[in-house]
Amino acid sequence: MKIEEFTDIRYEVEEDNHAVITIDRPERMNSFRGRTVDELISAFKYAWADRRVAAVIFTAAGERAFCTGGDVKERAETGGYGETEWGTFEIERLHRIIRDIPKPVIAAVNGIAIGGGHVLHVLCDLTVAAENATFAQAGPRVGSFDAGFGSAYLARVVGEKRARQIWFLLDRYDAVTAERWGLVNEVVPQEQLVEKAREWARKIGSYSPTAIKFLKHSFNADSDHMSGISHLAFDGLAHYATSEEGMEGARAFAEKRPPDFSKYR
C-alpha cells in the first residue's frame, strides 16, 4: 500500500535518521481494524527498506490512547475487523514484522495501552511512557486472548507472576508501576515523550547498524520458538472470537453492559 493511501496511520521519516509511525484513529481510541493493521505492516516495510532509517518510533495520536487493541465495536457489529487488502486479518504478521525488522522499534506510549495495543508495545524493543500512560490486558472481558507473544513473551518481560496477574485480574497499571515491573524503560512528562524517543533513535543512529541488527536478532532468537505457539494461538482465537462465548464479550462492550459468561463455565 502506498504511503499517500494511508487513512488510519501516519508515516514520516525525520532527520534522515528515524521513521515515526503514528496510529491515527483517536475517535476509536486508536484501536485497530484490518485496514489499520495492513497499513502498519506497509509502514514497517517502508522503514525496513529505507537506508536513512536507523530506528522506528511507534506512537499514536492524542493523549488518551496509544492503542486499545482490536476495534471491538466493529467486531460486535460484523464479527470481524472489516475489509483488508488480501481478505485476511494480519495481526500476527504485524507482530512478526515488529520483531523481524532489523532496526530497534521504540514504543512511545502516550495514553492507555490495552488488549492487542498492550501486546504491540510489549513486542517493541524499547518503551518510553508518558506519565499519564496506563497498561492493561482486556481479552477475557471482551472475548479474546493472546496466547502467543502477548502472554509467553510478556512473562519473559515482567516474570510469570506479574504476567498472570495482568491477564487474570485485568487491572490497569500506571506508568510508574510499569517502570518498576520492567514493562517500560522510562517514564517522562507527556510533552517530552516523542523527543525522548527521538533522542534514543539519534543515539542508535550513531552506532553500527550491522551490530545493532545482530543484537536485535540475537535477543529475539531465544524467544522465537514462541512464533509456533503464536500460530496455534491465533488459529484458536479465530474460532473463539467468533463463537457465542467470544461474541458475548464484544457485544457486552458495544452495549455498555457487563458480559455474562456464566453459562460457559
Ligand SMILES: CC(C)(COP(=O)(O)OP(=O)(O)OC[C@H]1O[C@@H](n2cnc3c(N)ncnc32)[C@H](O)[C@@H]1OP(=O)(O)O)[C@@H](O)C(=O)NCCC(=O)NCCSC(=O)CCC(=O)c1ccccc1C(=O)O
Ligand atoms: C480503553 C478503555 C479502558 C477506556 O475507557 P474510558 O476512558 O472509560 O472510555 P470509554 O468511554 O470506554 O471509551 C471512549 C470511546 O472509545 C471507544 N473505544 C474504546 N476502546 C475501543 C475499542 N477497542 N474498539 C472500539 N471502540 C473503542 C468506546 O467505545 C467509547 O466510544 P463512545 O462512542 O464514546 O461510547 C475502554 O474503552 C476499554 O476497555 N476499551 C476496550 C479495550 C479492549 O477490550 N480492547 C480489545 C482487546 S482484544 C484485542 O485487542 C485482540 C484482538 C486480536 O488481536 C484478534 C486477533 C485475531 C483474531 C481475533 C482477535 C480478537 O478479536 O481478539
